Amino acid sequence: MLDALKxxxxxxxxxxxxxxxxxxxxxxxxxxxxxGPALLLAALRRSGAAGGELVLPVPGDVRGLGGAxxxxxxxxxxxxxxxxxxxxxGLVPQNVAEGVVRWTVFELADELPPAEHLPIxxxxxxxxxxxxxxxxxxxxxxxxxxxxxxxxxxxxxxxSRPQPxxxxxxxxxxxRILQRAxxxxxxLWVATDDAPGxxxxxxxxxxxxxxxxxxxxSVRAARRASVAEMVRVLSDRAGKH
Numbered sequence: 001m002l003d004a005l006k007x008x009x010x011x012x013x014x015x016x017x018x019x020x021x022x023x024x025x026x027x028x029x030x031x032x033x034x035x036g037p038a039l040l041l042a043a044l045r046r047s048g049a050a051g052g053e054l055v056l057p058v059p060g061d062v063r064g065l066g067g068a069x070x071x072x073x074x075x076x077x078x079x080x081x082x083x084x085x086x087x088x089x090g091l092v093p094q095n096v097a098e099g100v101v102r103w104t105v106f107e108l109a110d111e112l113p114p115a116e117h118l119p120i121x122x123x124x125x126x127x128x129x130x131x132x133x134x135x136x137x138x139x140x141x142x143x144x145x146x147x148x149x150x151x152x153x154x155x156x157x158x159x160s161r162p163q164p165x166x167x168x169x170x171x172x173x174x175x176r177i178l179q180r181a182x183x184x185x186x187x188l189w190v191a192t193d194d195a196p197g198x199x200x201x202x203x204x205x206x207x208x209x210x211x212x213x214x215x216x217x218s219v220r221a222a223r224r225a226s227v228a229e230m231v232r233v234l235s236d237r238a239g240k241h
Contacts, residue, residue: 004164004165005037005101007162007163007164007165008093008101008162008164009095009099009100009101010099010100011099011100011101012036012037012100012101012102012103013034013035013036013037013096013100013101013102013103014027014028014034014035014036014037014039014040014102014103014104014105015027015028015029015030015032015034015035015102015103015104015105016028016029016030016104016105017030017070017071017104017105017106017107018030018107019031021105021106021107025043025046025047025105026039026042026043027039027040027043027105034102037103040091040103040105043105044084044087044089047084047086047087047088047089048086048087049084049086049087049089050086050235051084051085051086051231051232051235052082052083052084052085052091052231053082053083053084053085053115053224053227053228053231054080054082054223054224054227054228055075055080055081055082055083055224056079056080056220056223056224057072057075057076057079057080057081058076058079058216058220059076061217061220062076063113063116064083064113064115064116065081066108066109066113067109069106069109070106071090071092071106071108071109074092074094074104074106075090075092078092078093078094080092080093081093083108083115084108085108085115088107088108089105089106089107089108090105090106090107090108091103091104091105091106092104092106116224117228118221118224118225118228119225120173120174120177120225120226120229122225123177123218123221123222123224123225123226124177124180124222126218126221126222127177127180127181127184127215127218127219127221127222129218130214130215130217130218131184131215131218133214133215134211134212134214134215137211157186157189157190158182158183158186161182161186167234169234169237170230170233170234171229171230171233171234173229174225174226174227174229174230174233175226175230177222177225177226178222178223178226178227178230180222181219181222181223181226184215184219185216185219188212188215188216188219191208191212192208192209192212
């Protein structure tokens with residue numbers, strides 16, 4: 001499991017968000033030197049963590065975070081977090097230096113909303129539908145212009161993302177959808193990055209943003225659903241051994 005973290009950073013460090021939680025989990029506190037991820041894994045096992053949920057909050061969509069609290073604020077700032085309900089913990093990764101990822105561990109508040117379940121088929125269909133609608137809208141608005149080298153830009157964006165070594169028995173459908181979501185997100189970032197000399201007017205930029213927002217939302221939903229399905233399948237298999 002520790003090897004699976006390497007694609008995201010050469011080094012990973014862990015701290016608890018406050019001293020009380022640090023004492024309970026036997027982790028470094030916020031003002032102490034950080035520890036390695038092995039210490040975190042041991043703490044999670046002792047806390048009864050049996051699975052987790054991926055949270056991908058953005059302004060206007062903070063599903064899975066609950067109320068305004070330190071965990072929610074940091075998760076919103078970074079755009080990603082993991083919720084471990086059985087253990088009552090939340091983890092937020094931050095890139096704190098070149099090749100260094102810091103994981104901050106929070107105690108979850110009682111007001112955390114119930115877990116949302118989005119069937120994997122519904123997530124895949126939603127992303128495909130959003131792609132068609134966004135493409136049609138951009139064409140109607142006459143802002144879907146051809147851009148030389150765009151395929152290379154998209155390929156470069158996709159290849160720059162971490163390529164984790166997935167287990168051999170990982171379910172293939174959610175993996176395929178997860179990889180497709182990364183490709184779609186790369187297209188979105190290229191689509192919203194104006195080429196030099198080709199900047200849109202303010203009104204066209206707003207129209208483009210509104211057209212693409214549902215697609216950004218569907219990509220996040222597809223990622224959450226894919227990871228949830230992977231966790232469910234692999235947890236079920238582990239429980240049978």
